[in-house]
Amino acid sequence: MKRSRRGNFWVTGARVTHNGKSYQKGPMYVAWESPEHITQPYPVVLVHGGTLQGTEWLDTPDGRPGWAQRFVEAGFVVFRVDRPGHGRSPYHPDIMGPVGPAFSYERAREVYFPEGGGETQWPFEPDDEAAFDAFIAAYGPMPADLAASQTLDADRLAELLDRIGKAIIVTHSASGPSGWLVADRRPDLVAGIVAVEPMGPVFGHTPGIGSLDWGLTAAPLTFDPPRKTPEQVRTAEPSTLKIPGLQGVPVALLTGETSAFASYASSIVPFLRNAGANIQHLDLPALGIHGNGHGLIYERNSDSAFKVVAQWLEKSLSMPDPA
Template identity: 85%
Template sequence: MTGPRVKQDGRHYQKGPMYVAWESPEFITQPYPVVLVHGGTLQGTEWLDTPDGRPGWAQRFVGAGFVVFRVDRPGHGRSPYHPDIMGPTGPAFSYERAREVYFPDGGGETQWPFALDDEAAFDAFIAAYGPMPVDLAASQTLDADRLAQLLDKIGKAIIVTHSASGPSGWLIADRRPDLVAAIVAVEPMGPVFGHTPGIGTLEWGLTAAPITFDPPHDTPDQVRQADPYSLKIPGLQGVPVALLTGETSKFASFASSIIPFLQNAGALVNHLDLPALGIHGNGHGLIYERNSDEPFEIVVQWLDTAMGTTDPM
């Protein structure tokens, strides 16, 4: 997806394009395509082969009969970034931060796909990470704008997010409510109004970028001061949402504030809490951990139910 032309010092540049990869099964059996939106400082490769060599969720969705679109969010992976055009970058992603997020001390993680003392494997894992724009709201706005362009081309789709791309799911529903069939938010960024060190703050509740409420709110302070039960988001009205969380991740604790916020907004929310479903030991990287096929099957079963109640037209 192309970005707009911007002018600096008498020359024109493109701002924030978004790389999109596409794959289809030989026989398409599902009514809607899936759009996979990677998390944090990563790139679309996180949906591909797992660190221990198994097919990732991108391949699994294709095998289940879905057309799959896999994006590199603007400024990540194969979507070019230049600070003169998109603004300064935030901090680099450190090895220490990775350990805090994916297998914190005492966290009980048992599904990580390689030994915790395998430094070569850890090097390969960290190699995929890059910085995010320092302005989280601007970054989320770019994500939502490009994803809206994508849906305008491909039609109604299922949006699957992970971690820091969770807000992109809420924002694309705000921009293209008629083109979002369902949202699967895997360990989404939170809590409501939360601050993530080195990344930013969700000033508008679920997002750092502005989102549309009814009745309208013009500033983040108005949203914070409003009666939580009054915070309706028209773009999320009636949208099936699955919130998928693992057992050992700090991100799982965010569900306790995100779910009621989404419910008040008008979304049809199901919490797919893996330990409650008998799947144990997963952390924040559950989409590529050793048992990643188990939560994938949970998601596909949920989609079968959610799409079964929705007119594919």
């Protein structure tokens, strides 16, 4: 690894009043790292999944470098956020609203290596309890109101782009909607979106988290012609659901072989195509990469999955070869 520089800052939240005193609502922690020689024209913003924090992009559970380092090695400036109410981004229910349920060991097993799911790339043995303890330690609750949480995500990410300029947004799992929403807010500042195993399906419901009432999101999206309610979106002819903020935006939808989230691509891809995005489904088994589940960004072959993304960025955004 060549030398790099790193630091951190917060994207601040709004001042709100509670019981006659002022508080800050929903700041967003941002860690950044820059290679000694920046070779890529756009920075990368890594947005973690639900109930997790930005650490999921760092080392893998078996001790290898994660995608954050791989992007830096490829010449990108990397910004790694803790979504509002997660990780280092402070949360108090009096200010942010009710907290959602805790993340259980049982739910983790359902998501990452379900029984009979065919997962072969998980980075530690499923019966390794100490490794499982270390993995679960990063998880916390998230805001109970999914639409409000996504709105905060998108607002803070938009403010981050105002500060750093045009960037590539990389999401995972429950942060997938945040990518669509920040493009809705700052279409000129989103160079492309890589959605890794995004939350779905279209209009789907995730137990303990919430529903995507606006199709791809729980928070409102801007359609043309306008749709004022989720019901208007749900009942519209799909081909009419254009999203101006996604028009022509290069989008990669990355899915593994064994994850239930991979099945959501069958509804997400046509929705994005109708919306106007330049969407490509990067289906790992179709590319000869097998055995991956929902945690493919830190599974045993995470570097192979990263290479697929790097090649897509090179081709779709006309970027220098990161190799």
